[in-house]
Amino acid sequence: MKKGEIYEGMIETIEFPNKGIVWVKDESVGETVRVIVKNGMPGQKVRFQINKKRKNRCEGRLLEVLEKSEREVREPVCDAFPACGGCMYQTMAYKDQLSMKAGQVRALIEDALVRGGQVKADAPEEADYVFEGIQGSPLEFGYRNKMEFSFGDAVKDGPLTLGLHKKGSTYDVLTTGDCKIVHEDFTKILKCVLEYCREQKLSYYRKMSHEGYLRHLLVRRAQTTGDILVNLVTSSQAEHDFTELVEELLKLELEGHITGILHIINDSLADVVQSDETRILYGKDYFYETILGLKFKITPFSFFQTNSLGAEVLYSAARNYIGSTKDMTVFDLYSGTGTIAQILADVSKKVIGVEIVEEAVEAARENAVLNHLDNCEFIAGDVLKVLDDVEEKPDFIVLDPPRDGIHPKALEKIIQYQVPKMVYISCKPSSLARDLEILLAGGYRVERVQCVDMFPATVHVETVVMLSHKKPDSVINVKVEFGEGEGKVPLDNIAKRAEAYKPKERVTYKMIKEYIEAKYGFKVHTAYIAEVKRDLGLPMYDVPNAVEELKQPRKHPTAEKVEAIKDALKYFDILK
Template sequence: MKKGQILEGYIERVDFPNKGFAVVEDEEKKVIVKNTVPEQKVRFAVNKIRKGQAEGRLLEILEHSPEECQPACPHFGVCGGCTYQNLPYEKQVEMKEAQIHAMMDAAVDGDYIWEGVKESPVREAYRNKMEFSFGDEYKDGPLALGMHKRGSFHDIVNVTECKIVDEDFRRIIKAVLEFATDTGLPYYHRMRHTGFFRHLLVRKAVRTGEILIDLVTTSEAQLDEARLVEKLTGLSYDGKLAGILHTTNNSLADVVKDEGTKILYGQDYFYEELLGLKFKITPFSFFQTNSLGAEVLYETARSYIGETKDKVIFDLYSGTGTIAQILAPVAKKVVGVEIVEEAVEAAKENAALNGLDNCTFWAGDVLKVIDDLGEVPDLIVLDPPRDGVHPKALEKIIDFGVERMVYIACKPTSLARDLELLQGRGYQVERIGCVDLFPSTYHVETVVLLSQQKPDDTIEIDLDLDELDATSAELKATYQEIKDYVLKEFGLKVSSLYISQVKRKCGIEVGENYNLPKSENARVPQCPKEKEEAIKAALKYFAMI
């Protein structure tokens, strides 16, 4: 196998994030091909070989999977926004659950309760915020306004029929594209660093229906503000137009950056409601993009945290303080730490808006600020950015020694890395569940409950060694010895739960209440066939069966 080679393969499985593994005839190793689903037959070009692992660029789907369906969006496959619109929603959730469950099984030491993936309450038109980019669909083509093409940093595809936003978003994007085209002004070229139109940011409150529109340009030309306002106020909306804004951004980075925002119409904020609380949202506020899904996420986190009465809670990486304010009514005090100063000011304003006087918010890096907080928490909530928690900050967090910690992760690979350190310092994973905030994409939020056994959590027992049958099967090998054997001989990590399940199948007595679920609806993972056979081999090796 070599770079540039055109091959055909069968997609055996898809791992997070969006990594399909293609089995190629007469090739020993599988090839990673993105934007595929299991059971497809595909043609691809090998474009990378790194550390013995080949990666391919999808050229053509030769045979569709029997699980596929007709995508609802006409832009799917060209637009880089969605990955799984060609799968029924139930199959999307099933695939996400399998991916994250496998990752967590590999990352967690010991047993835990796996609670699966909670579905998004809405599956289409679920986003409350979109950032569209100006560009062209092909070199020197007409002006386009939409999303980046799949696999491209430069080309933009018009998404006037996008299905993950509602009709108001689609009306706005069509109107702004018409306006920009009529001006004759060019889009900002990210390589040449010249041009005028850069981005269009649209936000809409799900509960109130209020809409903010922010056109982002450079200062290279003069915006016809009156004409833009006339164009947008003349539209018919299902919601209510709260404000039209113009943001100037001359930075070289291809991101929406506020270097000055002018209100052209109305105001620069609206209010959104979440779990009975009100939140002031500005164009650049951090707020979960699926409002109804966020309610499910925060309710899940709240249930994991458990009893909070008379407790001091640290909400680290607190953003605009959403989680802090949801917990504040049932806690003694909540302390939030966030590095973005604007988000901290918004959190303070929102807390006052909701009449919460037991929330305090600190601006700064968690790594540095955590030393200055002046109190010790009873519980900690971690909701870090995609890269997870800085190892040095995590060490300081662990040093607080709280009994319970809840970690909310938007990137499971970062979570898996951080769990290694947390477990190495005495924390054990009790429960893991996911919430799908991003239908049609590979993204998913993961919530983990960790607890730490205190040194005084001990019991005294009287043990008569003479009564022990040292030849009984259950004493021939410890669970750890079985785990070590399976890892060494088969390269598989197995949990104590899986070992106990296989022991039961083989007629070996194990604890009667071993790892029973902590709630009636919790799902206890069942040992996969491959791991069951490996565990049986270990039991035979240790003469237990």
């Protein structure tokens, strides 16, 4: 198998976030090879080209879907599918999306528990934690309360476009005029702005040359009130009077109502939506949103969950895990605009939020005043540094970090508090799994896990984890004398008991493969070992998103290799 070669195969499972797993026979080595093909669905027969080949990893680029999956039970809901990679699971039934995401998270969590020592590798079914499945979003479509659209073109020197980037491209922009994960008001605003900018022949900003005018259209909409903020983002390379555009926007027949239209100047070289200068063209630069009875002020750049109704499900799950915090000091680390802190403030002695984005901290302080909460303190700064200066000690910790997770050194400081319980809210399961290993090594254990789907049709999912720290209830001092004679403990007895209770070495697939190669002189694939274990009824991981019925037969090990695998399993006491 070489780079550039083209193969066909069936996507058997999808690993987080969008890694389709295809098993292909590599004729050069006579074995079946695991290839990662992104952006597919379980059960699809695909054609792909090998674009990465390393020692232990092989990746292919999806070229064509040859046969649809049985899980694709509905037609695409928007014109941009599948060119826009945002909602790649939209043709799947929602219940299948939920099942697949829950399976992905569970696999990552259990791998972390095995590596962290909470779960035995050879007995994952005996895991001493509770996986509580997944809760869906109250809205499957039209759930996003914020969208950043980009200006550009779909083909070089083509007409001006406004929408989302084409899958796999940082330059080509598709006009997404019927995006279904946002409210219809977004679509009407997008079409109005695009038509106006085309008529005015305004140029768009080119990221390579850093030349041009139009950059982004940022729209935010309150779920509870329908208030809308329209933010047109440009460079400072031209001047334009947007009075006519404001008039056109205000004429639109919307379900909600525009409370503010802003012109934001952004000359950053990076492709990010930020403000060097903000000009209010109409109304005001904020609106209010309500979550679980609390009111929050939302500005163009406020950090706020993009699915308001889904956020209520997420925070309710977190609050359920947190339980009673009466008379407790709670640390809300990576607190954003203080949503969780304020949800807990009513039932806590004090809540201290730490957030690195100063604008978010200012918003959190405003929101606390708005909600008449006087026991919240919000500190601007990096968690890694701020914890050194905070005098209070927490009784409970809530973690809600950004997508990349928590810095290992910050985790070490968090562990040093030795709080009995903490809750970790994650928007990226793979980062969560990495951080859990460190927390497990620090004496914590996973008690409960709950997934919440905040982003239907996409690859993303939120996870809430409750962790506990076991401390000794009491200390008993016992005086023991070693040696021979009455009342003394013989040393040879200690050695025998230690040997008897010595934990068994974890047997890995690598050890089994090395044993077989050394004894029989040939190699066996991991998939063959797994198949033999499955046939023998030995413990296996659950794979909720596996294909129930293959459309082409899976390659099986020869009788010789089956016997060699059984011999290795007996050697390592896995098979009696």
